[in-house]
Amino acid sequence: MKIKKLLGESVRDLVKDNFKNIILIIVGFIITRILSLFKSISTISITISLPIIIFFLIISIVVLWNLIILIKKHSKLKKEFDTYKNPPNENINKFNKGDIVILKSKEKLPSPPKLSVFNIDDKYIYCRDDEGDITSYSPEELLTSQQTQNVFSSIEIRRKESEKENEAFVDFFSF
Numbered sequence: 001m002k003i004k005k006l007l008g009e010s011v012r013d014l015v016k017d018n019f020k021n022i023i024l025i026i027v028g029f030i031i032t033r034i035l036s037l038f039k040s041i042s043t044i045s046i047t048i049s050l051p052i053i054i055f056f057l058i059i060s061i062v063v064l065w066n067l068i069i070l071i072k073k074h075s076k077l078k079k080e081f082d083t084y085k086n087p088p089n090e091n092i093n094k095f096n097k098g099d100i101v102i103l104k105s106k107e108k109l110p111s112p113p114k115l116s117v118f119n120i121d122d123k124y125i126y127c128r129d130d131e132g133d134i135t136s137y138s139p140e141e142l143l144t145s146q147q148t149q150n151v152f153s154s155i156e157i158r159r160k161e162s163e164k165e166n167e168a169f170v171d172f173f174s175f
Contacts, residue, residue, distance in 0.1 A: 025059040091139035099145040
């Protein structure tokens with residue numbers, strides 16, 4: 001919708017800027033048509049048609065030039081619209097092939113399944129799990145490599161604290 005509006009405005013601006021040239025082309029075309037009716041008067045036709053042909057060619061070149069400008073504007077607007085419609089995912093750059101990651105939804109588990117980044121494209125990250133299955137995930141579903149290391153560090157700390165509590169509990173009741 002936005003691209004149509006932008007194109008409409010650019011066409012309108014182009015017509016406003018070159019309205020005089022467009023009218024001159026139409027008038028030149030009408031004059032050449034009228035002169036073609038008078039082919040019987042060859043002397044007048046030759047002396048008048050040459051300037052009109054030159055005039056018509058100059059105006060045609062101007063219109064062609066403006067058409068090229070319009071096509072360039074259109075392609076530029078289309079490119080901008082495509083990037084607006086499908087913006088690149090900035091989170092993709094946070095991942096590298098071979099990184100060990102985990103799913104955000106599994107981060108609270110005592111032993112979350114590890115995934116290895118297998119491939120990365122524009123929108124998805126393809127990960128291989130422990131069994132070798134490859135699954136695609138959006139970057140928002142995964143923790144980055146650094147976040148994954150932090151999660152595993154906190155799991156290790158919790159495990160050590162749990163072992164200490166168990167040892168203290170066993171020591172307390174062993175008397």
